[in-house]
Amino acid sequence: MREIQLQLNQTQKLRLQKVLETLESQSSIPNSDSSVTISDSISVNHEDGVLKGHGTTDHNGEVVATLCGIVERVNKLVYVRTLRSRYKPEDGDIVIGRVVEVAQKCWRLDINCSQNAYLMLSAMNMPDGVQRRRTAVDELNMRRIFEEGDVICAEVRRSQHDDIHLQARSQKYGKLNAGQLLTVAPYLVKRQKQHFHHLEKFDVDLILGCNGFVWVGEHVEARDVMVEDPVNLSDPQVLIPNENSVSLEEQDKNYTALETRNYICRAANAVRVLSTLGFTITLESIKEVIDLSISANLDIHDMFGSEFCVLVAEKEAERRSSSKRKR
Amino acid sequence: MEMDRPDGRSPNQLRPLACSRSVLHRAHGSATWAQGETKVLAAVYGPKAGTKKNENPEKASIEIIWKPNTGHIGQADREHEMILKKTFESICIRTIYPNTTTSIVVQVVHDDGALLPCAINAACAALVDAGIPLRHLAVAICCSVTDNNCIILDPSKQEEEKAKAFAYLVFPNTTVSVVPEKSLQAGSDPMAHGIITSVTHGAMSVDDYLHCLERGRATTQRLSEFLRKNMEPKSTREASKAG
Numbered sequence: 001m002r003e004i005q006l007q008l009n010q011t012q013k014l015r016l017q018k019v020l021e022t023l024e025s026q027s028s029i030p031n032s033d034s035s036v037t038i039s040d041s042i043s044v045n046h047e048d049g050v051l052k053g054h055g056t057t058d059h060n061g062e063v064v065a066t067l068c069g070i071v072e073r074v075n076k077l078v079y080v081r082t083l084r085s086r087y088k089p090e091d092g093d094i095v096i097g098r099v100v101e102v103a104q105k106c107w108r109l110d111i112n113c114s115q116n117a118y119l120m121l122s123a124m125n126m127p128d129g130v131q132r133r134r135t136a137v138d139e140l141n142m143r144r145i146f147e148e149g150d151v152i153c154a155e156v157r158r159s160q161h162d163d164i165h166l167q168a169r170s171q172k173y174g175k176l177n178a179g180q181l182l183t184v185a186p187y188l189v190k191r192q193k194q195h196f197h198h199l200e201k202f203d204v205d206l207i208l209g210c211n212g213f214v215w216v217g218e219h220v221e222a223r224d225v226m227v228e229d230p231v232n233l234s235d236p237q238v239l240i241p242n243e244n245s246v247s248l249e250e251q252d253k254n255y256t257a258l259e260t261r262n263y264i265c266r267a268a269n270a271v272r273v274l275s276t277l278g279f280t281i282t283l284e285s286i287k288e289v290i291d292l293s294i295s296a297n298l299d300i301h302d303m304f305g306s307e308f309c310v311l312v313a314e315k316e317a318e319r320r321s322s323s324k325r326k327r
Numbered sequence: 328m329e330m331d332r333p334d335g336r337s338p339n340q341l342r343p344l345a346c347s348r349s350v351l352h353r354a355h356g357s358a359t360w361a362q363g364e365t366k367v368l369a370a371v372y373g374p375k376a377g378t379k380k381n382e383n384p385e386k387a388s389i390e391i392i393w394k395p396n397t398g399h400i401g402q403a404d405r406e407h408e409m410i411l412k413k414t415f416e417s418i419c420i421r422t423i424y425p426n427t428t429t430s431i432v433v434q435v436v437h438d439d440g441a442l443l444p445c446a447i448n449a450a451c452a453a454l455v456d457a458g459i460p461l462r463h464l465a466v467a468i469c470c471s472v473t474d475n476n477c478i479i480l481d482p483s484k485q486e487e488e489k490a491k492a493f494a495y496l497v498f499p500n501t502t503v504s505v506v507p508e509k510s511l512q513a514g515s516d517p518m519a520h521g522i523i524t525s526v527t528h529g530a531m532s533v534d535d536y537l538h539c540l541e542r543g544r545a546t547t548q549r550l551s552e553f554l555r556k557n558m559e560p561k562s563t564r565e566a567s568k569a570g
Binding site (some may be wrong): 037038057059064065066068082084085086114115123162 | 374375426460502558
């Protein structure tokens with residue numbers, strides 16, 4: 001994601017520097033010992049019989065790093081973990097992607113990874129909810145479900161061979177309307193128990209994709225892929241969604257209230273500010289930034305100002321030190 | 328032998344180095360490297376699936392695309408591509424990702440002498456930025472032999488044109504142990520053993536060439552320290568910020 005260029009004046013620069021220094025001193029990672037660059041030899045107790053993991057290689061009997069990162073040791077396994085590599089999908093990750101191509105029996109999605117992911121037609125729930133074999137008519141109607149450019153939320157299936165397969169079998173996955181898709185660095189979104197959040201105060205849905213795509217949008221009750229037309233239910237072979245025949249009342253319903261839109265923008269800006277500063281993006285940190293901006297009576301576009309960014313950094317440092325003291 | 332260089336440098340002095348990483352947002356890894364006025368931008372995409380027909384499918388293949396700053400791609404650019412390809416094939420651990428292609432695109436921004444070493448350094452930094460496992464870093468230097476048999480390092484374009492002969496040398500960087508005390512004890516600097524690439528132009532005597540090798544090897548120590556310093560603080564700072 002493009003960094004917002006912060007124009008800090010002198011005092012703000014000093015304050016930001018001070019905050020970053022306090023954060024560094026607080027961080028639990030011991031700086032000198034663990035971080036390695038390429039061809040640094042890793043100190044290992046050779047008698048123990050060490051297992052060389054990712055990012056290491058054997059060079060003249062010494063274990064040498066092949067990547068820049070932090071050395072992790074688990075029992076006998078030694079490996080190097082990089083900090084800002086491209087997103088690598090793991091099973092069960094919630095990801096958000098944008099449809100790039102509609103291919104035979106599958107959609108190809110761009111998920112900010114080195115390759116595109118596949119969402120098979122058989123991995124999607126059919127709109128009528130019936131579990132049945134996908135026929136040729138379903139294949140022809142694929143574009144009515146998702147088209148190129150649609151934003152979709154899905155889960156990573158067991159990544160077999162070299163392809164990434166997704167599945168969207170639950171109600172909470174599917175097409176996302178009415179909101180903003182933000183791109184942040186993938187390492188800022190850690191894997192947690194819950195990736196779907198609902199900010200009740202603002203009636204805003206927040207989905208933190210593990211691949212660095214974050215969705216901020218209007219709250220949807222139960223995620224339906226499509227709304228069925230009752231007339232077509234009688235003919236199970238042909239299922240045409242409502243999109244083509246949207247009446248005026250439907251259009252009114254699809255209209256998002258101005259206030260909700262304001263909240264969506266505020267939440268999106270909060271995510272952008274956090275990603276510029278390089279802080280982990282979690283529900284708590286986003287809520288704090290939003291509360292901070294509301295209490296400071298800032299307009300939404302003022303959230304990109306340098307003063308607010310410095311305030312956010314200071315607040316984050318405070319929060320971390322207080323959480324450490326509690327421990 | 329005292330040598331008057333037009334920009335007033337001593338024979339062993341390098342031009343000011345500048346390196347920045349992650350300049351391009353869509354590329355998997357990118358870096359710019361500037362030595363004085365010479366500036367090169369490198370981007371890495373990969374590993375992507377599939378290899379070309381002539382390549383060995385059991386190993387990762389590396390594809391270099393060299394883009395000159397002006398004009399169409401000519402024979403000289405193809406030669407540069409080939410040299411870079413051979414260099415990086417020996418650095419990257421090719422058995423990790425078999426049957427894949429890693430593309431390195433090198434764009435010349437400004438050429439003021441020592442272009443190929445600058446490009447090699449930029450591409451190496453870009454590979455590190457992309458997170459591709461490397462056996463060791465490649466550090467490249469240019470040594471030229473002037474008319475009065477004086478060896479100077481890192482010549483500018485003027486000096487290169489007047490020189491009798493010059494050589495581009497690429498060395499692997501030194502292995503440093505992670506525990507800092509050990510490296511302090513090594514009073515005699517751990518020299519980089521081995522050489523990755525050597526490209527020479529013009530005619531020079533064998534002694535001159537060996538001198539060039541020595542001088543170049545001694546200077547790579549400084550260059551590899553610069554590279555290392557460039558990579559380290561960013562990673563630890565980001566780790567502490569992310570929490």
